[in-house]
Amino acid sequence: MTQDELKQAVGRAALEYVPDNCIVGVGTGSTANYFIDALATMKGRIQGAVSSSEASVARLKSHGIAVFELNTVDRLPVYVDGADEINRQLQMIKGGGAALTREKIVAAVAEQFICIADESKLVDVLGKFPLPVEVIPMARSYVARQLVKLGGHPAYRDGVITDNGNIILDVHGLKISEANKLESQINEIVGVVTNGLFAHRRADVLLLGTSKGVQVLK
Numbered sequence: 001m002t003q004d005e006l007k008q009a010v011g012r013a014a015l016e017y018v019p020d021n022c023i024v025g026v027g028t029g030s031t032a033n034y035f036i037d038a039l040a041t042m043k044g045r046i047q048g049a050v051s052s053s054e055a056s057v058a059r060l061k062s063h064g065i066a067v068f069e070l071n072t073v074d075r076l077p078v079y080v081d082g083a084d085e086i087n088r089q090l091q092m093i094k095g096g097g098a099a100l101t102r103e104k105i106v107a108a109v110a111e112q113f114i115c116i117a118d119e120s121k122l123v124d125v126l127g128k129f130p131l132p133v134e135v136i137p138m139a140r141s142y143v144a145r146q147l148v149k150l151g152g153h154p155a156y157r158d159g160v161i162t163d164n165g166n167i168i169l170d171v172h173g174l175k176i177s178e179a180n181k182l183e184s185q186i187n188e189i190v191g192v193v194t195n196g197l198f199a200h201r202r203a204d205v206l207l208l209g210t211s212k213g214v215q216v217l218k
């Protein structure tokens with residue numbers, strides 16, 4: 001199977017975790033797009049979705065799925081999203097699509113986080129994928145210097161402005177053994193909006209697309 005077929009398979013498999021009549025939290029990226037397309041097949045059975053990005057809002061609306069503002073929603077039983085890397089503790093690096101802050105907010109509200117990923121995303125140690133950090137533009141150089149002190153090599157993601165009007169620094173060269181600690185340390189730097197480590201709020205379930213089928217890890 002191709003990587004796209006694996007992504008499509010996990011996108012479809014995630015439908016099992018969507019209760020009838022609920023509002024669904026929806027992530028961002030190519031794997032999440034397959035989930036949105038699958039969700040369209042059961043749109044009559046849900047109230048609608050809360051989205052983690054403007055790109056996903058557009059895709060949801062193109063399928064005729066109602067999109068709610070998070071502030072108007074009391075509870076989200078489930079959030080479905082992809083990842084750039086995930087380990088066996090279900091801690092993740094996210095933000096390759098620059099949507100990390102809204103993803104982290106929607107994930108925080110959700111009762112269950114279902115990560116959907118093809119097998120290339122499963123790693124023993126997080127950090128080969130550069131860690132995205134969303135930064136207030138005027139703090140860019142200061143934050144970059146602080147990230148160097150933490151052992152990373154930050155690179156400015158040229159030409160990218162987030163949905164929140166901020167910039168992204170991608171931090172290379174990290175071998176992340178204590179993900180909870182590093183997530184907190186980076187978030188303490190003044191000027192950081194958030195970073196792409198999802199360790200405090202890890203996934204509850206990983207649906208992993210493999211050539212042998214969709215594996216479920218908890």
Ligand code: 5RP
Pocket residue numbers: 027028029030031032081082083084093094095096097098099100103
């Ligand atoms: C976007 C994300 C995505 O979930 C992550 O980049 C994975 O994307 P894809 O499914 O396209 O590989 O965090 O900010």
